[in-house]
Amino acid sequence: MDRLWTPWRLAYVTEASVSAPGCIFCASLSVPDGESLVVHVADRTFAVLNKFPYNNGHLMIVPRRHVGRLAELEPPELAEFITLCQLGERVLAREYAPHGFNMVAVKDTSVFEGPGYAIVKGVSPKYLRHKDPKLHHPVGGL
Numbered sequence: 001m002d003r004l005w006t007p008w009r010l011a012y013v014t015e016a017s018v019s020a021p022g023c024i025f026c027a028s029l030s031v032p033d034g035e036s037l038v039v040h041v042a043d044r045t046f047a048v049l050n051k052f053p054y055n056n057g058h059l060m061i062v063p064r065r066h067v068g069r070l071a072e073l074e075p076p077e078l079a080e081f082i083t084l085c086q087l088g089e090r091v092l093a094r095e096y097a098p099h100g101f102n103m104v105a106v107k108d109t110s111v112f113e114g115p116g117y118a119i120v121k122g123v124s125p126k127y128l129r130h131k132d133p134k135l136h137h138p139v140g141g142l
Contacts, residue, residue, distance in 0.1 A: 023066070025046075025048065025060075025062045028048050029041070029046065037049040037050075037051055039059070040084065040087070040088075042080055042084060043080065044063060044064055044065070044076060044077045044080045044081070045061060045062060045063050045064060045077070045080045045081050045084050046061075046062055046064065046084075047059055047060070047061050047062075047084055047087075047088055048060050048062060050124075053124070054124075055124065055125060056096065056125070057092045057095070057096045057098070057124065057125045058123075058124040058125075059088045059092060059123045059124070060123075061081060061084045061085050061088060061123065063077055063081055065077065070105060085103065085123055088123045089101055089103075089123055092123060092125055096125045098125030098126055099126055100125075100126045101123060101124065101125060101126055102123075102124045102126050103123050103124075104124075
């Protein structure tokens with residue numbers, strides 16, 4: 001695979017200058033079932049699929065409480081956050097059988113508009129172009 005073809009990103013690219021008011025993650029919790037990209041809700045965290053992923057299965061783990069850094073999560077929040085990351089990896093491995101995963105914690109408040117949602121864990125399947133590890137060129141992911 002030389003190129004990722006992601007036509008579903010066209011709306012994102014062409015409407016990138018339009019920003020939604022408030023927190024996109026809090027808003028995702030109020031979307032009706034059947035239209036929602038939220039796939040799991042826990043007491044302190046939730047998992048939501050990326051609306052415009054580079055590849056299928058890009059999952060984001062989000063704490064319900066707005067914090068600016070991972071260090072600001074209380075121990076129970078952090079435990080649930082990491083446990084949900086682990087569950088997400090297991091489900092994605094079962095459903096997509098990727099060669100690996102890219103996991104990134106976003107902690108830059110300038111990335112998201114709204115009240116400082118700075119901790120989002122991205123769990124995204126990764127696929128290799130070649131089976132030979134010496135020729136490893138990841139495709140997709142974050």
